[in-house]
Amino acid sequence: xxxxxxxxxxxxxxxxxxxxxxxxxxxxxxxxxxxxxxxxxxxxxxxxxxxxxxxxxxxxxxxxxxxxxxxxxxxxxxxxxxxxxxxxxxxxxxxxxxxxxxxxxxxxxxxxxxxxxxxxxxxxxxxxxxxxxxxxxxxxxxxxxxxxxxxxxxxxxxxxxxxxxxxxxxxxxxxxxxxxxxxxxxxxxxxxxxxxxxxxxxxxxxx
Numbered sequence: 001x002x003x004x005x006x007x008x009x010x011x012x013x014x015x016x017x018x019x020x021x022x023x024x025x026x027x028x029x030x031x032x033x034x035x036x037x038x039x040x041x042x043x044x045x046x047x048x049x050x051x052x053x054x055x056x057x058x059x060x061x062x063x064x065x066x067x068x069x070x071x072x073x074x075x076x077x078x079x080x081x082x083x084x085x086x087x088x089x090x091x092x093x094x095x096x097x098x099x100x101x102x103x104x105x106x107x108x109x110x111x112x113x114x115x116x117x118x119x120x121x122x123x124x125x126x127x128x129x130x131x132x133x134x135x136x137x138x139x140x141x142x143x144x145x146x147x148x149x150x151x152x153x154x155x156x157x158x159x160x161x162x163x164x165x166x167x168x169x170x171x172x173x174x175x176x177x178x179x180x181x182x183x184x185x186x187x188x189x190x191x192x193x194x195x196x197x198x199x200x201x202x203x204x205x206x207x
Contacts, residue, residue, distance in 0.1 A: 001030050001057070002064040002115075007152060008073050013143065016133050016162070019155035020077050021145055026061070031117050031149030033057035035173060038117075039091060044099065046090035046176060048190055061115075065089060065177045070113070074179075078156045080111055085179045086186040095127065095172040100165035102135055105157045108185035109178050113154035116147035117173035127168030129153055135162045147172060 003025045010022025026034070037056030041047060054062060064070065066089070071082040105112060114129065121128070123146065130141035145153040155161055180186050 001060045002026060004069050012077050016142055017155060017158045017160045018078050019131050022152045024150045025152050026150030028149055034061050034117055041093040044094045044096045046092045049089040049091060052091060074111055074154055080156055082111055082179045085110060086183050088178045088180060088186055088189055090176045092174045095168050097167040097169045102138060102162055102164040104162050108181050109157045110181060111156055111179040113177040115175050116151045117149050118147050119149060121146050121148050125168055126166035127172050129163060129165045132162040138164060138166060
């Protein structure tokens with residue numbers, strides 16, 4: 001389902017950190033099918049794939065995100081070795097205004113890859129991820145990726161890999177694939193994600 005050739009031909013930049021941007025790695029038709037088969041998510045935030053119903057076109061996209069081909073391309077493009085690393089997939093459908101604040105990923109993450117699945121997007125909405133030049137100013141950025149269907153943004157975690165997006169509340173379809181340093185890190189994050197999901201279920205007013 002993924003157009004790996006488009007991803008492989010994406011643009012790589014090395015400042016302020018190493019990242020890859022590629023557009024239209026998924027067709028509009030396939031994107032619509034994935035949204036049709038998307039898990040029934042009613043809470044904001046990223047939810048672990050292991051806790052969701054996976055079927056149909058959504059499942060086929062997940063197969064590509066779990067494939068050796070993805071690890072191979074990202075390894076070659078970003079100058080990493082991801083082929084033998086465990087990966088965690090988390091899924092978002094809804095965002096709240098406080099999501100997307102400036103942050104850097106933890107040391108347990110080697111690489112994060114995002115694929116967006118939104119049919120339309122107005123830049124005035126906010127919600128477009130930015131590769132930031134530092135940790136203090138959302139408007140000081142090197143690049144911005146509109147979260148339209150098939151657009152992909154991947155980066156190597158480093159001390160300067162600050163990123164985030166302007167505030168947005170509402171539907172924002174995105175699947176995140178994270179390559180981790182080892183299986184222990186994967187187990188910790190999967191467990192934490194499951195606990196967070198349980199807390200959201202226990203508190204129906206949590207957003």
